[in-house]
Amino acid sequence: MTERLIHKSSNGDVWALARDPDSKLPAVKHRPNASSGGRTSYTDIGKFLREGAGGPEHQALLKLIGTLLDDAGRSS
Template identity: 45%
Template sequence: MSLDTRQLYESSTGDSWHLVRDNDSGEVFVRHLANKASGGSVRDVGLGVFLTLGRDGPEHQEVWRLISSLIPRAD
């Protein structure tokens, strides 16, 4: 499996969220890596599900910022 990743956000506690594309299937998802104190678990969430989970967290705000950057500004 070939993956491309881009870190979206890393919290002050060491949790991090990454936007991931599986180059074989074309699937795009968000990968949450918990910090070591929380067990270091990895959780993959489909992009659609992730977007419905909320807009308040900085990791969500970064995904929305990236999406909005795809639309050119009208000058």
């Protein structure tokens, strides 16, 4: 899998978990809608979460990350 959808807004912006093509590290890929220019950008995951954790795309990323945790591995 090369990327995983995080969130698609009602205006057509799309965020996905992907690899930055330059660094090859996991990053958030943002593809704005065509009326915003449509220029794709990549942001480090930590920076993305620090810059606006209240947005629906940020909450969706946190939820996605949470699905990677195995409930059986949690300490009680």
